[in-house]
Amino acid sequence: MRRVAVVGTGYPKHKSRWEEEGLTGLVYLAATEALEDAGLEPADIEAVVYGSSPELLTGINHPEKWCSEASFSVGKPQFRIHTGGTVGASTGIAAFYFVASGMFDIVLAVTGDKNSESPVQYGLSTVYDPIIGRQFACGAPSAVALQALEYMYKFGATEEHGAKIAVKNRINALRNPKAHLHIEGINLEMVRNSPMIASPIRLLDACPASDGAAAMIFVSEEVAKKLSAPKAWVNGVSAVTEGVMYVDRDMTDPIALKKAAKTAYTQAGVTNPFKEIDVAELYEAFSYQEMIWYEGLGFCERGEGMKLIDEGSTFMKGIDYGFETPRAGELPVNPSGGVLSSNNIGSTAMIRQIEASMQVRDKAGEHQVDGARVALAHGWGGGIQFHTVMILGREPA
Amino acid sequence: MKKIAIVGYATSPFKPGIRDIHLGELVFNTVQEALKNTGMSIEDIETVVDASCDIIDGRSISNTFMIEPMGAFLKEEAKVEEDGAYATIYAYMRLLTGKFKTAMVVSHGKISESSPDTYSGTIADPFFMRPMGITALTSTALHVSTYYGHYGIDEKYAAMVAVKNLGNAKLNPRAHNKGDYTVEDVLNSEVLATPIKKLDSPPVTDGAAVIILAVEGEAEKITDTPVWIRGVGFINDGFYLGHRDLIELPSLREAARRAYAAAGIKNPAEEIDIAEVYESYSFNELMLYDGLGFCEKGEGWKLIEEGTTCRDGKLPVNVSGGALGANPLMARGLVNMIEVATQLTGKAGEHQVKKDLKTGLVHSTSGFCFQSNVVWILSNEKG
Amino acid sequence: MAEPVKEIKGRLIIPYRWSYGRSLSLFFEHTRVEKKIYGARCTKCKRVLVPPVVVCGRCFAPTEEEWVEVADRGELIAWTTVYYPFPGQPTQPPYTYGYVLLDGANTKFPHLIMEIEPEKLKPGMRMEAVWNEDRKGDLYDIKYFRPEQK
Numbered sequence: 010m011r012r013v014a015v016v017g018t019g020y021p022k023h024k025s026r027w028e029e030e031g032l033t034g035l036v037y038l039a040a041t042e043a044l045e046d047a048g049l050e051p052a053d054i055e056a057v058v059y060g061s062s063p064e065l066l067t068g069i070n071h072p073e074k075w076c077s078e079a080s081f082s083v084g085k086p087q088f089r090i091h092t093g094g095t096v097g098a099s100t101g102i103a104a105f106y107f108v109a110s111g112m113f114d115i116v117l118a119v120t121g122d123k124n125s126e127s128p129v130q131y132g133l134s135t136v137y138d139p140i141i142g143r144q145f146a147c148g149a150p151s152a153v154a155l156q157a158l159e160y161m162y163k164f165g166a167t168e169e170h171g172a173k174i175a176v177k178n179r180i181n182a183l184r185n186p187k188a189h190l191h192i193e194g195i196n197l198e199m200v201r202n203s204p205m206i207a208s209p210i211r212l213l214d215a216c217p218a219s220d221g222a223a224a225m226i227f228v229s230e231e232v233a234k235k236l237s238a239p240k241a242w243v244n245g246v247s248a249v250t251e252g253v254m255y256v257d258r259d260m261t262d263p264i265a266l267k268k269a270a271k272t273a274y275t276q277a278g279v280t281n282p283f284k285e286i287d288v289a290e291l292y293e294a295f296s297y298q299e300m301i302w303y304e305g306l307g308f309c310e311r312g313e314g315m316k317l318i319d320e321g322s323t324f325m326k327g328i329d330y331g332f333e334t335p336r337a338g339e340l341p342v343n344p345s346g347g348v349l350s351s352n353n354i355g356s357t358a359m360i361r362q363i364e365a366s367m368q369v370r371d372k373a374g375e376h377q378v379d380g381a382r383v384a385l386a387h388g389w390g391g392g393i394q395f396h397t398v399m400i401l402g403r404e405p406a
Numbered sequence: 407m408k409k410i411a412i413v414g415y416a417t418s419p420f421k422p423g424i425r426d427i428h429l430g431e432l433v434f435n436t437v438q439e440a441l442k443n444t445g446m447s448i449e450d451i452e453t454v455v456d457a458s459c460d461i462i463d464g465r466s467i468s469n470t471f472m473i474e475p476m477g478a479f480l481k482e483e484a485k486v487e488e489d490g491a492y493a494t495i496y497a498y499m500r501l502l503t504g505k506f507k508t509a510m511v512v513s514h515g516k517i518s519e520s521s522p523d524t525y526s527g528t529i530a531d532p533f534f535m536r537p538m539g540i541t542a543l544t545s546t547a548l549h550v551s552t553y554y555g556h557y558g559i560d561e562k563y564a565a566m567v568a569v570k571n572l573g574n575a576k577l578n579p580r581a582h583n584k585g586d587y588t589v590e591d592v593l594n595s596e597v598l599a600t601p602i603k604k605l606d607s608p609p610v611t612d613g614a615a616v617i618i619l620a621v622e623g624e625a626e627k628i629t630d631t632p633v634w635i636r637g638v639g640f641i642n643d644g645f646y647l648g649h650r651d652l653i654e655l656p657s658l659r660e661a662a663r664r665a666y667a668a669a670g671i672k673n674p675a676e677e678i679d680i681a682e683v684y685e686s687y688s689f690n691e692l693m694l695y696d697g698l699g700f701c702e703k704g705e706g707w708k709l710i711e712e713g714t715t716c717r718d719g720k721l722p723v724n725v726s727g728g729a730l731g732a733n734p735l736m737a738r739g740l741v742n743m744i745e746v747a748t749q750l751t752g753k754a755g756e757h758q759v760k761k762d763l764k765t766g767l768v769h770s771t772s773g774f775c776f777q778s779n780v781v782w783i784l785s786n787e788k789g
Numbered sequence: 790m791a792e793p794v795k796e797i798k799g800r801l802i803i804p805y806r807w808s809y810g811r812s813l814s815l816f817f818e819h820t821r822v823e824k825k826i827y828g829a830r831c832t833k834c835k836r837v838l839v840p841p842v843v844v845c846g847r848c849f850a851p852t853e854e855e856w857v858e859v860a861d862r863g864e865l866i867a868w869t870t871v872y873y874p875f876p877g878q879p880t881q882p883p884y885t886y887g888y889v890l891l892d893g894a895n896t897k898f899p900h901l902i903m904e905i906e907p908e909k910l911k912p913g914m915r916m917e918a919v920w921n922e923d924r925k926g927d928l929y930d931i932k933y934f935r936p937e938q939k
């Protein structure tokens with residue numbers, strides 16, 4: 010298979026309401042930033058993959074058509090990927106395949122959404138089965154609440170673990186100027202006192218609804234060698250799905266994630282993920298999920314995700330979180346602030362890939378993990394069933 | 407580049423409304439049928455790419471509940487929110503990497519659960535097009551007025567396309583909208599949006615379609631009659647109709663040019679033996695002849711007048727009856743692929759074209775007035 | 790110059806009619822007429838799916854050949870109390886819903902949970918269906934689940 014590298018990324022600052030830009034404008038901002046980062050011109054792009062959230066959220070069908078000009082895809086091959094929350098990652102992965110297939114050498118992957126333009130949880134409630142389930146849906150929070158509760162009862166995780174993750178990622182976000190939420194003084198007390206939205210999930214255990222966009226440039230090895238921009242090599246890629254209503258489903262055991270991780274690790278030559286991965290960007294739309302994903306990704310044994318929180322292994326070194334984190338820096342997770350700090354849905358899983366590639370390209374600025382050589386990006390979507398894993402490396406595998 | 411073949415396929419029945427079958431069951435039945443036709447089991451499928459639309463399904467992330475029926479459980483899977491002929495591009499690229507040996511493409515649409523006008527009307531942007539009520543029908547009417555006006559083409563030629571396609575559909579069990587009509591019948595049918603009339607227009611169709619692809623080496627083991635992909639091109643155009651060249655149709659022309667280049671086709675009118683194009687409305691088919699290079703610019707009408715594109719003509723187009731015969735949104739592109747594959751392997755039964763076939767063209771489109779186009783070249787020879 | 794206009798308001802109203810298909814038609818016929826819950830047994834792994842779907846995801850095998858009555862009671866697996874309001878919400882918060890593993894079934898059944906304070910819910914708690922008197926052949930043939938009455 011051809012080697013593929015990420016040579017440019019961009020995403021505008023996320024916020025509650027981008028008044029001065031519509032969807033097309035945000036997509037344009039992201040695409041131009043990624044091109045600039047790569048040192049490329051719009052004319053260099055050979056093909057475009059577009060991704061965004063469910064159209065019942067945005068009210069726009071085929072948004073990739075509307076965004077043709079903004080995504081530099083007039084006169085070029087283009088289509089839209091749509092896999093719910095995973096979509097940003099699925100779009101990046103599709104761009105990887107565009108290049109790896111040998112059909113194209115320079116491909117733009119671009120995603121965007123304006124969650125401010127509709128009631129997001131109404132839209133997300135239409136993911137539920139219309140015949141059995143939609144009647145009492147409360148968007149993403151209610152689905153994940155059931156998962157979180159099951160995890161708490163099964164393994165003894167507490168609200169404290171959720172709160173610590175919520176604080177970790179929000180404090181990390183203070184070092185990421187592009188994150189939507191910058192909550193000065195965030196602490197456990199604030200999380201505990203925030204209103205319950207769907208028990209056990211409190212407002213501060215949940216991601217915000219953001220306006221935003223994101224873009225990445227994927228190129229072949231041949232092109233990569235000619236560019237001066239630092240590279241993030243795509244060393245492992247997998248997107249695996251499980252079902253929704255299958256027998257003996259255990260929401261605390263993400264079987265699709267396990268399989269995707271295994272596939273990506275094999276490709277990238279990772280044998281001990283906790284030791285070999287230097288930094289990870291996970292899709293923790295709600296705080297509790299981060300622990301479940303640690304387990305699915307093999308960072309620890311099943312039921313031990315909370316240990317990594319207790320011991321502080323996934324916290325950034327040298328940051329005071331207001332509680333003890335003795336093993337901080339072992340495997341920092343979500344230095345960008347994660348999904349808990351920005352979520353426009355369409356771009357969110359792509360931003361995991363962007364942030365992971367920024368880390369191995371030494372471009373993460375204030376939230377850089379020193380010397381990161383191997384980074385992992387994760388996404389989930391649908392009925393908590395689609396999982397994507399991408400391993401990015403400073404060197405090709 | 408690796409050679410990839412279509413090794414299996416199936417479609418559901420196509421009807422104006424499949425009211426008694428749940429969407430999941432429709433998909434499950436069709437996937438099972440495709441596997442059965444191919445002698446494969448679900449374990450033999452390494453990756454699944456699906457094509458469906460949230461707005462049509464009334465289910466956001468429309469593949470959420472389709473994973474089990476598609477047999478994608480614990481497989482590498484992705485959804486392309488486009489017609490199935492686009493999802494096939496993604497499956498094709500996945501196979502080209504060598505990471506997978508087999509891939510299944512699944513497309514479905516039960517448009518009777520909502521409505522075709524909702525599907526196309528929501529593609530319109532909220533600022534300029536929605537206030538005007540732009541839909542597939544009204545945008546096509548504007549397009550026809552532009553293109554037919556520019557070349558001075560009489561609407562009777564579009565009526566002749568309708569007569570051809572509705573007549574072809576009679577022999578095709580996969581078509582449900584069919585009949586013996588005259589040009590006068592078409593011209594005298596109810597006007598929907600000038601100059602488009604009822605008999606120029608596609609029916610409402612529910613259905614699903616599935617194809618299975620395999621790489622060279624595997625394909626020959628699965629079937630004695632693989633249909634080889636010889637080339638593909640797909641190109642997008644700008645969004646606003648007023649910004650686009652609706653006469654030259656650059657995205658269609660360039661998609662075709664790339665597919666021809668990949669397949670080594672120099673003179674499409676001579677080298678292509680059969681074509682299935684996504685015409686949607688009869689008027690569009692003449693523009694497609696033009697954009698695909700089957701004729702000189704603006705001279706599509708000659709092909710229908712001379713009978714070139716009729717079923718016994720030199721280059722039969724839409725012997726299936728086309729979208730006028732059955733228009734399952736999201737699945738029509740795969741239906742076109744399946745029709746051409748069936749014809750190229752001599753398996754089309756009653757509507758088999760009675761001549762030697764070697765090279766077939768498949769076209770599909772997405773957006774208003776052919777904004778985006780995909781062109782596939784298929785052959786019964788590996789090349 | 791006055792403040793420029795920055796947005797336009799709109800609304801998307803799309804009527805749908807979602808087909809039940811044979812298995813859900815039959816399922817809701819049993820709930821409507823008999824106040825009974827039926828599942829479909831996978832023809833391969835023999836486990837029972839409620840609500841019935843035509844295919845067992847793990848096995849990619851059809852389920853419909855064998856219909857099995859399951860209990861209208863079972864164990865509470867997980868639940869949430871929803872407080873978050875949004876426009877167009879089908880049920881007005883606060884309300885509690887969760888998954889009940891019905892006796893005889895291998896998939897969890899979602900429904901509202903009432904007649905108990907949420908703080909008193911425990912995993913594994915026995916729950917039972919409360920049937921609606923006015924049944925129309927939809928999910929609300931069962932009004933909600935409540936703790937099993939001894």
Ligand SMILES: [Zn+2]
Nearest residue numbers: 831834845848
């Ligand atoms: Zn089974």
